[in-house]
Amino acid sequence: MTVKKYLFFISQNYSFAILRPLQKTIKENGGEVRWFLYGSEINNEFLQRNEVKIESIKAIKEYDPLAVFVPGNTVPSFIPGLKVAVFHGFNSGKLNRRGLEDHFNIRGCFDLYCTQGPNTTEKFQLLAQQHGHFSVVETGWPALDPLFVKTSKADADNRKPMILMCSTFSRNLTCAPILLETIKRLSQSGKWQWKIQFHPKMDAGIVDQYKAIQSEHLTFIETDNVIPLLQEADVMLCDTSSVLIMFLLQGKPVVTFNNISPSDYLLDINQPSQLELALENALSRPKSLMANIERFISETHPKQDGQSAQRVLDAVDSMIDSGKRPAKTKPMNLIRALKMRKELNYWKF
Structure with missing residues (x-):
């Protein structure tokens, strides 16, 4: 043959x-x-x-x-x-x-x-x-x-909520430089675990700034495979990067900053001062938001086999x-x- x-x-x-x-x-x-x-x-x-x-x-x-x-x-x-x-x-x-x-x-x-x-x-x-x-x-x-291969999360109830931050490289669309100080402050509180992963074309200066705020509560990740991070995190923080769609397809909430087309399946904010409350809201998984996410999944990528x-x-x-x-x-x-x-x-x- x-x-x-x-x-x-x-x-x-x-x-x-x-x-x-x-x-x-x-x-x-x-x-x-x-x-x-x-x-x-x-x-x-x-x-x-x-x-x-x-x-x-x-x-x-x-x-x-x-x-x-x-x-x-x-x-x-x-x-x-x-x-x-x-x-x-x-x-x-x-x-x-x-x-x-x-x-x-x-x-x-x-x-x-x-x-x-x-x-x-x-x-x-x-x-x-x-x-x-x-x-x-x-x-x-x-x-x-x-992404649709089930992973073991036996310790999920025994760890802090995990926030995955991803951002596009576009200077006009990226939230990374605007949210840097807010994320630094929130990570220092130790309330949540943070992982940061950027588009490979992200400005090197911004990458260095985030690497500089790493701690026991915040890790910067460089990888060619974001899927394990998507599976591990409870909520994503993003802007307009298409990676947020991959996260949503798991039925998990996304907080966006100045998204160019904010929709009812996203929690969009436009001020750094709104970030903490928005993340807390996302982690609570409100029923209306989760229903909107399910509708989005059916329209975007219903095949999850x-x-x-x-x-x-x-x-x-x-x-x-x-x-x-x-x-x-x-x-x-x-x-x-x-x-x-x-x-x-x-x-x-």
Whole structure:
């Protein structure tokens, strides 16, 4: 039997955790995976011993993958395989320079979008009808498969409540510098345990400030896999980072600071002086808030069986085996193609 070959095309460290559940499922199905790492923001040391790196576009062509999985926005057309978008996060409402939701920006790179839930599937299906050169299947997000594996919390009743603070790197949206002194004061009280984890692109100066306030009650965490932190924490403090959606999907409350689209499933504040009371409210899990969170889950990522990676593979196999392709071919994207060739130093046509 021919072994099915797949390629992971990544440029950010967070992509490792996103794609590893998919890699696990591929191997369980008898397939194999190669990783292609490119750009200056990826660290080769995050590769694990059993993960195989492929070194060049020439080697990718020789490998000839059935499908290329991308937790990002672009992938070059000159590498073989079905181009599959699996997303690097959820739609957090961020707008691009044209005032449109960036999550739904169609760049003409993908054959298949594997969406997370009804509130993204419906929009992508409308865009598929409009553009005509890609397909859409709601699979759930493979990155979350480990999130829905139940963990042991035998000591949960015997420890302090844990607050996980996460923040985006955007200077206009981050709450980190504004809340620094308030978090320092609250952590010194010892009432709660704090863990701090930022987007990898966070300003180094802000990172250093938070590392400087570490204590027995506050720890700064640097990791490529945030899921264990999400499972451990009782409440999240955030701003507009899409990681808050992952936290909500566990049925846990989130306090946000100046969220760009505050909703009834969030406890949003706009003054540092409001933080302590908001966290206390979140920890009490008010019924109306929890009901709103459950509604949000049903719209955003209702599949919580830990089988999203298998559904992605099934969608890819179905598209390949049927031979069916969208009615239109993808646009040429000449400028983007030239940029990718330059970035990857590949000029063979």
